[in-house]
Amino acid sequence: MTIFQGPVFDMARKQFTTIADYLEIDESDRERLLYPKRAVAISCPIHLDDGRTAVFQGYRVQHHLTLGPTKGGTRFAKSVDMGEVAALAVWMSWKCALAGLPYGGAKGGITVDPSALSLREMEALSRRYMQELIPFVGPHVDVMAPDMGTNEQVMAWFMDTYSMYQGRTVSEIVTGKPVQSGGTEGRREATGLGVAHLTARAMSELAIDPSRATAIIQGFGNVGSVTAFELLRRGVKIIGVSDHTSCFFDRNGLNVEAMVNHVGRHGSLRGFEADEFDPVDLLIQPCDILIPATMERVIDADVARGLKCRILAEGANGPTTPEADAVLEDRGKDIFVIPDILCNAGGVIVSYFEWVQDLQQFFWGYDEVVSRLNQILDKSFHDVVERAKRDGISHRTAAMGIGVNRVRLAKKKRGLFP
């Protein structure tokens, strides 16, 4: 199992061990549940604008095939490697199972800094990536979606590349597409809508009045910016925001609308007119709600000791290390954690709706999408909070415990000796 290495996969492995102990899973069943079924590594050569040829490394990991096709996003980032992608695929499995979706988890990506590519280079790389993966994906095999560094446009290129190969439009091959190309209403906003909806649920559990609450959000891409907007709409004051280029903090509240417009025009927060703040200190400022919406492992044990929020709503995948989880436990659960596989599940839930609509060629309106999304999120939230109370465990152990157990039972029911 040596191809799945690195700090992010180690994190997924440690979390799984905690869950396997909690569920008392037999030692002999553990590897079968944890290690991915398939992992593909590809080379993607493209012509750069200056005439040179560059080769980019790409990956796709399909964790398990027990419940249906595999499902998960595609990440374009410098950090991408087999270990990171595999961990993200494993988390997708527990996330889909917790939400009751008929999928196994998958994830893919390319090791690249997307901000260094021109639009033409980005299209060439996206198309090449999909082309190389055609033998390994399909609407009933593995269905991709956006993640960090990719967006609706990339999904449209993926869909077009696959469709040209098939000789017909296959919109159900990817989700997160533009509405004009077979996408669903609400997918672009879905993850942030879900994060904000669940944060509101947590505020109501803790009797926090949204109009007196403050929030800090790390990351201002798809998830961070929509979450900021949705919380603001509920009356929450956004006092801290950052991306790669800039970090802003203002106790009196930041102008989120102006920030969204600035990012729309310039691609990042760089140059936005507000006082800069040290990003290292952002996460440990006093606030009611803290939302990491960037990379894995940004909350380690040290940061966890310094956290001064009441709700930690994990928009990102894997923002909190197992060591940080132990610190949060020691702090006596004074922070209400909405774990990633629950908190950011809105994206894959609406992707499921998109896939179903594409398969049927029967499309729903925005209100129907959001109402069905909230129904699933409410049920998952209730299941997690009640399980945590019943068994005296953390929300993460409860969420992952429910997800892992559903996959385990599905495997067992299909037969022990396939």
Ligand SMILES: NC(=O)C1=CN([C@@H]2O[C@H](COP(=O)(O)OP(=O)(O)OC[C@H]3O[C@@H](n4cnc5c(N)ncnc54)[C@H](OP(=O)(O)O)[C@@H]3O)[C@@H](O)[C@H]2O)C=CC1
């Ligand atoms: N998109 C989706 O539907 C889903 C996404 N997620 C997870 O949410 C997280 C964010 O994804 P998404 O919003 O789609 O990605 P985007 O690429 O749209 O945005 C990522 C944001 O994070 C910022 N960022 C990246 N690294 C850092 C850093 N080290 N410090 C500060 N800011 C940083 C980026 O800044 P800059 O632009 O300057 O690089 C950008 O603002 C990821 O963990 C992803 O896996 C989870 C579920 C679904």
Ligand SMILES: O=C(O)CCC(=O)C(=O)O
């Ligand atoms: O929408 C999807 O299929 C997957 C989204 C995703 O990558 C995630 O939830 O981390």
